[in-house]
Amino acid sequence: MKTNLIILLCSVAYALGDEVSDAIKDIVNNHNYRYVTFTVNDSATALKVEKKGDKSESLVDFINQLTNSEPRYFIYDFEYESNGSNKQRFLGICWAPDTSSIKRKMQYSSAVNVFKSAVKDVTGLRLVYATDVFELDYNSLFHIAERI
Ligand SMILES: *[C@@H]1O[C@H](CO)[C@@H](O)[C@H](O)[C@H]1NC(C)=O
Numbered sequence: 598m599k600t601n602l603i604i605l606l607c608s609v610a611y612a613l614g615d616e617v618s619d620a621i622k623d624i625v626n627n628h629n630y631r632y633v634t635f636t637v638n639d640s641a642t643a644l645k646v647e648k649k650g651d652k653s654e655s656l657v658d659f660i661n662q663l664t665n666s667e668p669r670y671f672i673y674d675f676e677y678e679s680n681g682s683n684k685q686r687f688l689g690i691c692w693a694p695d696t697s698s699i700k701r702k703m704q705y706s707s708a709v710n711v712f713k714s715a716v717k718d719v720t721g722l723r724l725v726y727a728t729d730v731f732e733l734d735y736n737s738l739f740h741i742a743e744r745i
């Protein structure tokens with residue numbers, strides 16, 4: 598049992614890589630970015646950091662930079678107001694637009710577990726599965742963040 602666990606942890610750490618774990622620390626612990634964008638490599642076994650969104654970017658800026666042809670994973674620092682007080686929650690967004698190719702969609706769905714393992718230690722993170730931009734508007738994210 599113990600040996601299996603160690604092997605599992607090692608392989609997860611290996612699959613993440615320094616660049617990915619540093620980017621996760623930067624957004625989660627240091628709040629340096631609005632979002633971090635991840636791609637998966639061709640065998641869908643490892644994440645790569647593609648982009649780090651500036652803290653000044655709004656949700657609209659974020660939505661505008663999404664592509665309709667390319668799935669992506671994101672960690673998004675969602676700041677919102679609820680019942681008169683400011684709140685914050687990290688969202689793990691799996692973006693797989695309907696219009697992307699079958700091959701890409703399969704690649705990204707098979708890498709969902711790689712993404713989940715990358716974000717498993719982010720306190721309070723909620724996963725968001727979106728295939729269309731309307732699923733990422735403020736109200737949708739608000740409901741997910743507040744679990745209404
Ligand atoms: C994807 O990344 C993993 C982990 O670094 C590596 O073992 C695998 O060979 C890579 N696949 C491709 C096609 O680059």
Ligand SMILES: *[C@@H]1O[C@H](CO)[C@@H](O)[C@H](O)[C@H]1NC(C)=O
Pocket residue numbers: 680
């Ligand atoms: C909003 O805040 C008020 C005052 O703190 C509290 O009494 C009320 O229950 C809260 N409502 C919700 C929906 O959380």
